[in-house]
Amino acid sequence: MIQEDEKYKALRDQLRALPRVKARPDFEQRLMHRIREAEKLPVNTVHQVKHIPEKKSWLELIFRPAFAPALGLTAVLFIAVIVYFAYFSKINNETDRQSNQFVSSTNQGDLIIYVKKEGSEEDPGSNYPREYSAVSPEDSRSTEFYSAPHETSTDYLAKPDPVRTVMPEMKPDRVSEEQKIEMQRTVDSDKDKGVDVKSERKLDDGIIMKKESKVESKNGEMKKDSKEPMKKKSDEKKNIYINEDENEINSEGNIDIQQKEENAPVDDLSKRISRATKKDSTKNKSETEADENKETIQQK
C-alpha cells in the first residue's frame, strides 16, 4: 500500500494541496431551521397506501389471455381422449363377441378347426388361432352359436365378406397305394375273422361325425388291445344276443358260429333251434313251451 501511495505521490500532493472548501456562514442557522421543520412534521406524514390487489373471480383468474394456449391444448387433449376411448370401446366389443364365438362353439361333439391366419406378424390378432366350427348352426346344440367361418381382415370394423369365406379343407390322405392295399388285406382278413369294420367310420352327407367305436382292425390286435379279459368259449355262447331291429345276431361268439356253419352247412335243425331257444332265454317260459310244441308238431 505504501509503495502504491509513493508511486502516485505527486498526484496525491496535488490533491492534498487543493484548497479546502468551507461551508457557508449561515450553514448552522439554515440547518436549525430545517431541523425545526422536520420536527414539526408528524412522524407518519406520508400516507403509505398499500396496494391491495382487486379480488377477481375464479373465472377471470382461469380464463386469462396468458392461459389461452394452455386451455386450448387441454381442450384438444380432452377431446382426443374421449374420441380414443369411444372408438376403441367398439373394437373391444367386437373382440368380446368373437371370444364368445370361441366359447359357444366348443360344444362336445363338434369338430373344431383351428385356422391360423397367414398374415403379417405386425397384426397382433394374427398370433391367435382362429377357432371355427365345421358344424352348421342348425346342427349345433347351442343356440348361441354363430356361423364364424369368415376370414377377418385387418380392418376390424369392416363387415365380413361372404365371398372370402374360408371353407375347411380336408387334407388328402397321405397313404400310399401299397399301404391302401395292405390295409384292404387286413380289412378283408378282419372280415374273415368277423371283426366289425363298418362301424369304424360313417359319413353322413359329407359331415364328419364322431367315431362311435374304436376297433383296431389289425390281425390279432383286437384281443391284445382290448382291456377286457378274454372270455371263454363256453361263455361266448351265453353272450349271444339278437338285434331285433336289424334281424342280425351280433356277438363275439358269432364268429365261431359262422365258422361252424361254413364248415358244416348242413347241421341239425333241431340243434340250431335249441340253441336259439337257449339264446332267447329272456322270454317267458310259457312262450318257450308253446314254441317248442309248435316246432315238434312241425317236425312230426
Added chain:
Amino acid sequence: MAPSKEGISIQKQSDEDLIFRFQEGDINAYNEIVARYKDRLTNYIYRYVGNYDDCDDIVQDTFVKVYTSKHLYKEIAKFSTWIYTIAINLAKTKLVKQQKYKTFSISDVYDDENKDFDLPDEGFTPDVDANSKFLSAHIQDALNKINENYRELVILRDVEDFSYEEIVDMTGLPMGTVKSRINRGREKLQELLKDIYKEE
C-alpha cells in the same frame, strides 16, 4: 463553550462521546458535531459532486439525518465513518436523481475517459486563492471526469486522508476492491492531469 457533565469541555471530547451525549439529549453535543464536520463534509461532498449548491444541500441533509437518527448509531464503528457513510449515500442518491432528470454522462455508457466533454459551468467556485483557482478548477474537472466509484475512493484516500480500513468500513467494499479502484482512479487522474505535470 458549556462544560460537560463530567467537567470536561465539549471541544475536548471525542466524536463518540459527543454522539452519546446527544443521544442522551444534549443539544450542545450536536452543535459541536456540526461545527466539527460541516467543513470536512462540505469539502468532501463538493469534490465528489462538483457543485456547491448540491454539496450544501447534501451536507445539510446529512446533519438532519444525524439529528433524526441519532439512536441508530452504535459503538461498533467510528463516528466519522458513520457520518461519512451517511453523506456518501445521500450524495450518490443526489447524483442518481440528477442523472435521471437532468443530464447523463456519456463516459458512464462508453467508459472512455480519453474523450473530452464540456461540463456545465455552474459559475460558482469557492476557491479564494486566485492563483490556485485555475489549478483547483482543472483538478476538479479531472475528478468529475473519472468514474464515480473511483472518484469516491480517491477523494476519501487522497483528499480526506482516510486509511484503507476506514474506507472499507465506510463503503462496505472488500479491501482488494478498494485498493484496485483507488489505483485505477489515480491512473485516470494522472492521465488527465499529465499536462500539469509537464509544466511543473
